[in-house]
Structures are given as C-alpha cells and as structure tokens.
Amino acid sequence: MSAHQHAEGHLPHELEKATLEGRNKILGFWIFLGAEVVLFGTLFGSYIALRHQVLDGPPPEHLFQLPMVFLMTLILLTSSLFSVFAVQAMHRQKVKVLIGWLIGTVLLGLSFLGLEIYEFVHYVHEGHKVSASAFGTSFYTLVGFHGAHVAFGVLWISLLTFQLFYKKLDTIMAPKIYISMLYWHFIDVVWVFIFTVVYLMGKVG
Amino acid sequence: MTTHAIPASHAHAHAKAKRYTGIMDWLTTVDHKKIAILYLLAGLLFFVIGGIEAILIRIQLIKPLNNFLDAQTFNEMLTMHGTTMIFLAAMPFVFAFMNAVIPLQIGARDVAYPFLNALGFWTFFFGAVLLNISWFTGGAPDAGWTSYVPLASNTYSAGEGVDYYVMGLQISGIGSLLGGINFVATIINMRAPGMSFMRLPLFTWASFIACVLIVFAFPALTVGLVALMFDRLFMGNFFDVADGGNTILWEHIFWIFGHPEVYILILPAFGILSEILPVFARKRLFGYSSMVFALVLIAFLGFMVWAHHMFTTGLGPVANALFSIGTMLIAVPTGIKVFNWLFTLWGGSIKITAASLYAIAFIPTFVLGGVTGVMLASAPADYQYHDTYFVVGHFHYVIVGGIVLAVYGGLHFWWPKMFGRMLNETLGKITFWTFYIGFHLTFFVHHFLGLLGMPRRVYTFLPNQGFDLMNLISTIGAILMGVGTLILAINMLLSFRQPKGQLPNDPWGDGRSMEWALPSPPPEYNWKQIPLVRGSDAWWKEKMEGNTEMQPAEPLGPIHMPSPSILPFLMSVGFFVAGFGFIYHLNWLTIAGLLFVLLCMAIRSLKDDHGYHIYPEGVKE
Numbered sequence: 112m113s114a115h116q117h118a119e120g121h122l123p124h125e126l127e128k129a130t131l132e133g134r135n136k137i138l139g140f141w142i143f144l145g146a147e148v149v150l151f152g153t154l155f156g157s158y159i160a161l162r163h164q165v166l167d168g169p170p171p172e173h174l175f176q177l178p179m180v181f182l183m184t185l186i187l188l189t190s191s192l193f194s195v196f197a198v199q200a201m202h203r204q205k206v207k208v209l210i211g212w213l214i215g216t217v218l219l220g221l222s223f224l225g226l227e228i229y230e231f232v233h234y235v236h237e238g239h240k241v242s243a244s245a246f247g248t249s250f251y252t253l254v255g256f257h258g259a260h261v262a263f264g265v266l267w268i269s270l271l272t273f274q275l276f277y278k279k280l281d282t283i284m285a286p287k288i289y290i291s292m293l294y295w296h297f298i299d300v301v302w303v304f305i306f307t308v309v310y311l312m313g314k315v316g
Numbered sequence: 317m318t319t320h321a322i323p324a325s326h327a328h329a330h331a332k333a334k335r336y337t338g339i340m341d342w343l344t345t346v347d348h349k350k351i352a353i354l355y356l357l358a359g360l361l362f363f364v365i366g367g368i369e370a371i372l373i374r375i376q377l378i379k380p381l382n383n384f385l386d387a388q389t390f391n392e393m394l395t396m397h398g399t400t401m402i403f404l405a406a407m408p409f410v411f412a413f414m415n416a417v418i419p420l421q422i423g424a425r426d427v428a429y430p431f432l433n434a435l436g437f438w439t440f441f442f443g444a445v446l447l448n449i450s451w452f453t454g455g456a457p458d459a460g461w462t463s464y465v466p467l468a469s470n471t472y473s474a475g476e477g478v479d480y481y482v483m484g485l486q487i488s489g490i491g492s493l494l495g496g497i498n499f500v501a502t503i504i505n506m507r508a509p510g511m512s513f514m515r516l517p518l519f520t521w522a523s524f525i526a527c528v529l530i531v532f533a534f535p536a537l538t539v540g541l542v543a544l545m546f547d548r549l550f551m552g553n554f555f556d557v558a559d560g561g562n563t564i565l566w567e568h569i570f571w572i573f574g575h576p577e578v579y580i581l582i583l584p585a586f587g588i589l590s591e592i593l594p595v596f597a598r599k600r601l602f603g604y605s606s607m608v609f610a611l612v613l614i615a616f617l618g619f620m621v622w623a624h625h626m627f628t629t630g631l632g633p634v635a636n637a638l639f640s641i642g643t644m645l646i647a648v649p650t651g652i653k654v655f656n657w658l659f660t661l662w663g664g665s666i667k668i669t670a671a672s673l674y675a676i677a678f679i680p681t682f683v684l685g686g687v688t689g690v691m692l693a694s695a696p697a698d699y700q701y702h703d704t705y706f707v708v709g710h711f712h713y714v715i716v717g718g719i720v721l722a723v724y725g726g727l728h729f730w731w732p733k734m735f736g737r738m739l740n741e742t743l744g745k746i747t748f749w750t751f752y753i754g755f756h757l758t759f760f761v762h763h764f765l766g767l768l769g770m771p772r773r774v775y776t777f778l779p780n781q782g783f784d785l786m787n788l789i790s791t792i793g794a795i796l797m798g799v800g801t802l803i804l805a806i807n808m809l810l811s812f813r814q815p816k817g818q819l820p821n822d823p824w825g826d827g828r829s830m831e832w833a834l835p836s837p838p839p840e841y842n843w844k845q846i847p848l849v850r851g852s853d854a855w856w857k858e859k860m861e862g863n864t865e866m867q868p869a870e871p872l873g874p875i876h877m878p879s880p881s882i883l884p885f886l887m888s889v890g891f892f893v894a895g896f897g898f899i900y901h902l903n904w905l906t907i908a909g910l911l912f913v914l915l916c917m918a919i920r921s922l923k924d925d926h927g928y929h930i931y932p933e934g935v936k937e
C-alpha cells in the first residue's frame with residue numbers, strides 16, 4: 112500500500128484495498144457475511160426440520176419443476192461470473208467495461224427474480240401456500256429470504272452503476288463496488304445450497 | 317494491518333467542518349466517546365425501568381396470597397423485567413464500555429465505522445422504546461423473556477404484547493449485530509503500531525470475543541423472531557403443531573442464540589474485572605496468555621451447550637449426557653480465570669476503592685453462581701431444579717453478581733475517563749455495601765426456595781409451605797439493591813458539580829493500559845499522534861521508563877475526522893415506524909417505514925462523506 116504511488120497520481124492496482132477505510136469496509140463485510148451464514152443456516156435448519164410436514168398440500172416431488180429451477184440456477188451462476196468480470200475490469204480501470212458487466216449482472220438478477228415470482232405464483236395455484244402447512248411456511252421463508260436478498264442486491268448494484276456514470280472510480284467508489292460483488296457471490300452460494308437442499312432433496316423425498 | 321494508509325480524502329483536505337451544537341450534536345454524533353455516553357444513559361434508563369419492575373415483582377411476593385399485582389400484570393412484569401435487563405440494560409452497558417474504552421486501549425482515533433456505530437445505537441434505542449411502548453397500548457408481552465411457543469402463539473397470547481416483543485427485539489437486535497461487526501473489525505484493523513494481539517488489554521480481548529459471539533449468535537435470534545412474526549401475523553405454521561409445526565424448534569433457535577448471549581454479556585464483565593484488579597493490586601495481571609485462551613475456550617464451548625436449557629424437554633439420554641458434560645467443561649476455563657484473578661491479587665499492594673471492592677466481590681459471588689451452574693448442568697438433578705427458584709437464584713448470581721457488579725465497578729473505574737470527573741469514593745463504598753448485602757439477601761434464599769419446590773414465574777404462593785420468611789427476606793434485599801442504585805445515581809449527578817478538565821490523565825495513578833495516557837476526557841480525535849506500543853501494559857511501560865506520554869508512531873499532521881450525520885437517527889425512525897406497521901397490520905405504514913430506510917441508505921450511498929480535518933496545536937492549517 113504505497114502512499115507514494117498514490118501521491119504521484121498513479122492509482123494502485125487493487126483500488127478497493129488502497130485505503131484503511133476501504134480495507135475496513137471489506138473486512139467488515141466479510142464479518143457481516145459470516146453473520147448471514149448463521150442466518151441462512153438457521154433458515155435451512157428450520158426447513159429441514161419441517162419439510163416433511165406437507166399435510167394436504169402438494170408434496171415437493173410433484174410440485175418442483177427441475178428444468179425451470181435449473182434455468183434459474185444457470186442464470187444466477189452466470190451473473191456471479193459477470194460480477195467477477197466486473198471486478199477484473201475495475202482493477203484494469205476500465206470504467207465502461209465495468210459498467211457493462213454490472214448492468215449484465217443486474218439484468219440476470221432481474222430475470223432470476225422474474226422466474227422466481229412466476230414460480231411462486233404457480234405454486235400458490237397448486238395449493239402450496241405460506242399458511243397451508245409447516246412445509247409451506249418454511250419453504251417460503253427460506254426461498255423468500257434469498258429472493259429478498261437478490262432484490263436488495265439488484266437495487267444496490269443498480270444504484271452503484273448509476274453513480275459510475277458521473278463519479279470517478281476512486282478509492283471511495285471501488286470498495287463499494289467490491290463489497291457489492293462479494294454480496295452477490297454470497298447470494299449465489301446460498302442459492303447453490305437451496306438448489307441442493309430444497310429442490311434436489313425435495314425431488315428424491 | 318496497523319499502518320496508516322492514505323486517508324480516503326487527501327484531495328479534500330480543506331473541506332469545511334460541518335459541526336452541530338446542543339441536542340443536534342448528540343443526534344448526529346459519530347464520535348465513539350459520545351456514543352458511549354448515549355449507550356450508558358440509555359442503559360441506565362432501562363436498568364432503572366427493569367429494576368422498578370423487579371421491585372414490583374418482589375413486593376407482590378412479599379407475603380403469601382398477596383394481591384398487589386394480578387396474575388396478568390405479574391406475567392407482564394416478569395417478562396419485561398427479564399427482556400429489559402438482558403437486551404435493554406446489560407447490552408448497552410457492555411457497548412458503552414466498549415465504545416468508551418476500546419479505541420483508546422488500542423491506540424485508535426475512532427472505531428472502524430463511526431457511521432455504523434451511531435446507527436447501531438439508534439436502532440437499539442428505537443427498538444427498546446418500541447418494546448416499552450407496549451405498556452401503554454393494552455398490555456406488555458407476557459410470555460416470559462424466552463417467549464416459548466405455544467404460550468407466545470396467537471392462541472394463548474392474543475393481544476399485541478408478544479408482537480411488541482418480536483418487533484422491539486428485532487430492531488434492537490439489528491443494533492447489536494452492527495455494534496458487534498464494528499468492534500470485531502475495529503480490533504482487527506485499527507490497532508496502533510506495536511499493538512499485537514497478545515498485547516491487547518484484557519477488556520479489549522474479552523470484547524473482541526464477545527463481539528464474535530454477537531456476530532454468530534444474533535442472526536439465529538433474527539430468524540427465530542421472523543418465524544414467530546410469520547406465525548403470529550401472517551398465519552405461518554412454524555410452531556403450530558396442528559399444521560405440522562414444531563414447538564421444540566423455537567426452543568432450539570432461541571437457545572442457540574440465548575446461551576451465547578449470556579457469554580456475550582459476561583465475557584466483557586470478565587474483561588472489566590481483569591482491568592480493575594491489576595490497577596488496584598498494583599501488579600500485572602497473572603497469566604495473561606491463559607486468560608486469553610480461557611476466553612476463547614469459554615466462547616467456543618458456549619456455542620455447544622444450548623440444549624442444557626432443555627433437559628426436561630425430552631431430547632433423550634444421549635443428548636442430555638453430551639450437553640451435560642459440555643456444560644460442566646465450561647467450569648474449567650472459568651476456573652482458570654478465577655485462579656488468575658486470585659493470583660493477581662496475591663502479594664499485591666491492594667488499594668481498596670469502590671471500583672476494587674466491586675471487582676474483588678465479583679470473584680466469590682460469581683463462583684457461587686458457577687457452582688450452582690455445574691449443579692444445574694447435571695441433567696438428572698436438573699429435573700428437580702427445573703423451573704424453580706433455584707434457577708432464578710443461579711442466573712441472578714451470574715448476572716447481578718457477575719455482570720452488574722462488573723458494570724458498577726467499571727463505572728467507578730472509567731467514569732473519570734468518560735466524564736473528566738471522579739465519583740465520590742465514600743458514596744461509592746456506601747453503594748457497594750448496600751447493593752452487595754441487598755443482592756445476597758435477595759438471591760441467596762432463592763436457592764433454598766427452589767429446593768423446597770417454589771416454582772418460578774408464578775404470581776403468588778400459599779402460606780405455611782416454608783416459603784413465607786424467605787420471600788420476605790428476598791423482598792427486603794431487593795429494596796436495599798434499589799436504595800444502593802439510587803445512591804449511585806445521586807453520586808453520578810453530584811460528580812457534575814466538579815469542574816471539568818481538572819483531572820490528571822491517570823487519576824488512579826496506577827493505570828496500565830493506554831486510555832490512561834490520554835487526557836480525561838480525551839479530545840475528540842483521541843491521539844494527536846498515533847502511539848507506538850512497546851510492550852503489554854503499554855502505558856505502564858512508558859511510565860516505568862520515566863516518560864509522561866506515549867511515544868508517537870507518526871509525525872504531527874492534520875487529523876482526518878468523519879462528518880456527523882443525522883441519517884442513523886432517521887433510519888432508526890424508519891425501522892420504528894415499520895415496526896408499528898407490522899404490529900398493527902398496517903401494510904402502508906410498514907412499506908412507508910421500510911422505504912424511508914431504503915431512501916436513507918441511498919442518500920448515504922450517493923452523498924460521499926469526505927469528513928473534515930482538525931489541526932491540533934502546533935500543526936499549520
């Protein structure tokens with residue numbers, strides 16, 4: 112972290128870690144993600160404890176349509192790849208490329224949300240509701256919490272992308288973009304577990 | 317990690333300082349020392365409210381078949397007493413000391429996130445206010461501080477009381493989580509040059525571990541409260557057995573959070589004790605490394621033992637045996653700490669002050685609570701103790717005899733550093749003896765009441781069961797504790813008659829850690845130059861070498877400060893409003909409150925805060 116480079120007008124390679132404030136932000140965000148792991152861990156625990164309590168509603172193996180869920184998984188994983196490209200573009204100081212990848216990430220996030228809303232509406236028609244059974248409540252809480260995280264991420268990354276149009280990419284902007292990308296990866300990882308624990312395990316009963 | 321990198325706003329070195337005065341100063345402050353005072357005042361306020369609730373409970377139980385409170389009011393009192401004391405009094409006390417002391421002890425100018433620090437305080441405060449508003453809206457929560465289902469479900473708690481519990485704790489929980497993240501990052505990233513982990517003062521170490529526990533325990537409570545909220549407000553079935561739910565799930569989730577929570581509170585108390593004892597024994601802390609090791613071990617084991625609260629639930633002999641052994645294991649690192657404190661005192665030239673009285677009295681009292689803890693950890697015996705006054709006696713010995721004694725000791729010890737004035741020693745000692753005698757009178761008899769079979773949480777009892785005299789003694793003790801606290805409050809108020817700025821940096825004369833190298837109270841930037849730490853007990857080392865201040869680790873220069881902001885306050889108002897929306901099923905109000913929170917977050921993101929610079933004496937503007 113050389114103060115000299117900065118003073119001479121050269122920006123360091125990893126802009127987000129150039130200042131103490133930036134490093135604090137990144138460290139704190141990792142700690143926050145640690146807390147999020149416990150949050151989702153508890154939600155997964157509740158779901159696993161209650162998932163067989165289907166009562167009169169449709170059982171998961173009839174309900175879940177794997178092709179669509181697989182498509183959602185594909186979309187979210189690709190968006191995570193886009194956010195990696197975004198951070199790489201940021202390290203190369205290519206603001207326009209960065210904006211491009213961020214917009215790509217947001218668009219994929221939105222299409223994921225669209226499919227999830229469609230999925231939920233479909234389920235409700237099939238009789239799978241929050242109030243129908245403990246399975247319904249714990250399913251919608253777990254998957255809904257993830258969906259809310261995606262929605263928040265979409266809003267957050269959009270707001271940052273908007274700022275890139277008129278603000279410099281500097282040691283204040285870079286950590287913000289970096290941690291939003293950490294957040295996006297985390298959401299992606301959680302979805303991988305949802306795909307496995309909720310959908311795949313739901314199919315095999 | 318601890319070097320001083322370029323401030324983010326080099327280019328804006330001459331940004332105008334935005335300052336407020338009066339009440340706006342307190343609403344917008346991001347200074348850790350002022351936030352500490354806010355936490356302390358809020359903690360004292362709720363401590364007094366919780367204390368009054370306790371005394372009302374004790375008055376109801378002063379004699380058999382008393383009708384001072386009816387059963388419903390009694391249930392509300394005991395629920396609010398427990399919830400208030402744990403979440404709204406003990407937590408802010410702990411955060412008050414962390415804020416007041418940690419940045420000074422590690423040689424930092426502020427915490428890692430001053431803005432988040434303020435946000436943590438205000439969300440805590442508005443959550444706490446929301447919870448207490450329930451007294452005026454037709455009934456406080458009445459399902460106990462553990463809020464077990466099905467008692468806390470719509471069927472058995474039909475009013476809004478439990479909804480206030482859910483929303484109040486949810487909002488104040490956000491504050492605790494933010495505070496926890498803040499201090500973990502602060503202690504990792506903001507240490508002055510030379511302040512290695514194994515040179516950290518014990519209070520900082522203990523707080524660090526406690527904050528790690530906060531980060532990993534509070535999200536479980538968040539989920540538990542969300543689940544309870546879904547069941548109560550949106551016809552969810554998490555805990556509704558008829559629709560496939562499971563009531564034991566709540567017990568697990570609550571105690572996965574709840575058991576670490578007691579360590580979140582007691583570890584900083586251990587830390588306070590480990591700061592006070594060496595200063596007044598005038599001897600370095602005995603066994604520093606083993607103290608650190610014991611803290612980590614207690615925290616680790618503390619996460620593994622939640623089900624010892626559920627021995628009688630019927631988890632089966634294997635689970636009960638494992639949780640029983642795990643719980644007893646905690647006595648080992650705790651014993652290490654107790655012996656280290658005793659060895660610190662051993663051979664020291666002990667100075668008796670109010671602060672050292674509290675610290676010394678802590679040791680035997682906490683050991684008593686620990687012994688009953690091991691008794692309770694024995695699963696077969698627990699079937700006898702469960703839900704009796706024995707349990708009440710046990711946890712009050714560790715919470716009042718542990719945490720409250722440490723907090724009172726810490727108040728006397730750090731008051732001069734926080735406010736620049738001393739508390740009166742004579743009044744302090746009177747408080748100590750009144751409170752300490754009152755405490756033992758109140759709670760010692762509880763053990764015997766419990767063994768005789770008096771159930772906890774029942775609003776009255778029949779005469780001639782051998783309960784009458786002990787309950788009378790207990791109530792007298794509770795009133796004595798109230799009197800002690802009243803004297804402490806008078807002492808605090810009287811201290812403000814002293815002029816500010818008269819105290820030396822090190823008013824006790826034997827300070828060891830770096831907060832005593834700074835003026836009392838410190839300037840808002842704490843350090844004119846970030847100090848160089850040359851050993852453990854950094855300030856003591858400098859004094860022994862004849863220095864009157866810490867050695868600087870950087871040249872004199874302008875000091876970058878974060879700007880004050882009203883956003884933390886406004887965001888918390890947004891949460892508060894949304895909380896009301898949830899409780900009264902007013903969707904528009906919920907959405908308005910949450911949108912307002914999002915708006916504040918967007919403003920925070922859009923408006924870059926470059927802070928401002930302070931030019932201390934001898935630095936050219």
